[in-house]
Amino acid sequence: MAATVTSTATTGKTWDGGNEPMGASYGKMMMWFFIVSDALTFSGFLAAYGFSRFKFIGTWPIADEVFTHFPFLHGKEAPMYYVALMTFILIFSSVTMVLAVDAGHKLQKTKVAIYMLLTIIGGFIFLGSQAWEWKNFIKGEFGAIESKGGSVLQFVDATTGKRVALADFAAHLPTERVNKLSSNGIWFESAPALPTYSVEEVAEGLKAHQNVVIRTEDITKDKKKTVLSREESLKKIDDFALVVEGANLQHNEYGHKLFADFFFFITGFHGFHVFSGVVINILIFLNVLAGTYEKRRSYEMVEKVGLYWHFVDLVWVFVFTFFYLV
């Protein structure tokens, strides 16, 4: 057999074996092809998001009205700033990763270790930030009412046009309703948690506060949400079905159910990739410290792991654009 095995070294033809036809090592090429497949997966998700959004383009939530939180600035509306900060953190961690790869080419072990450590810290900060975004998204801010048709009705101040929270105007009606837990339930079953206000309390509050009007999901020609007049708002009370506070996979106070679903799904998938990237980075970082690549006289592993990290950054750039900007 050995007598008939050929290789590029002997025949001179590119594809005869023992050669790197595309100029990259096996490991690097395979990492690239994995990245292509994962990029197509995310493209599928984002395309699905685009499809759903276009189906309901007339009523889709406006991103800068939803993502307005900034750490330590409680109550202040800061649209987009936090997500911009997250983008910077990820870009910066990409830079430290590239610097680690660059130091690896020069076989500078300590520099590689320092830059990888910075990349890992950046990754953890991003994950923490994303968790904070989720927390705020799930908790909600103003609260809303879901109508019988399934659309979300929000409340604004008629004079200023600013959003009004349910807490600001809902009436307090004495009720004997008790949330059933399995200890005092009908058949040892827990009921789902009750919202803070009942539909009646919100309706009474709306009637009592003359300045509060309803804002529907419909987007006008001015690309703003439709605000109803006081008479139309009072007529809408017949349509109230349930109180929605925050967001979960069934209801959300921001608008269409799919908005929250896609937010959780896509940012969750991306966050999972960031998490796995951080774990892999930690493993390679430990190997760098142990001198594995020094012994090998090649830091190509750092480069391969760097490719995955940049891919994660790349996906975020697109998610940021299509969820928050566009």
Place this chain on the structure above:
Amino acid sequence: MAHTHESNTKRIWFVFGLLSVITIVEVILGIAKPDALYMHDLFRLNLLNWIFIILTIVKAYYIMWAFMHLEGEKGSLRWSIVSPLVFLIIYLVFILLVEGNYIFDVFHQGYYKWIF
């Protein structure tokens, strides 16, 4: 690894600066939403969104070419990565957005309101 050992740090910091500037521009435009861009359409997409998408592709190009070092790789590897992505993504996005638009029109003009 057959690689030149000349330091790429200058290019890395240049690209970082460029990506940061582009991001800042995107965020400022996203918050301000100037009417001249937001309210005017080109091929049924408003100009502001065109800018966002183009800037995002520019960012993607720099991340792939400079950070992922595709600029130093062989052309065949570059094409084997870029062409499937470009072709498949554009195809999928085109089909889905046209379809989504059609369904929106059906909901608005027809008598279906929910399942379609």
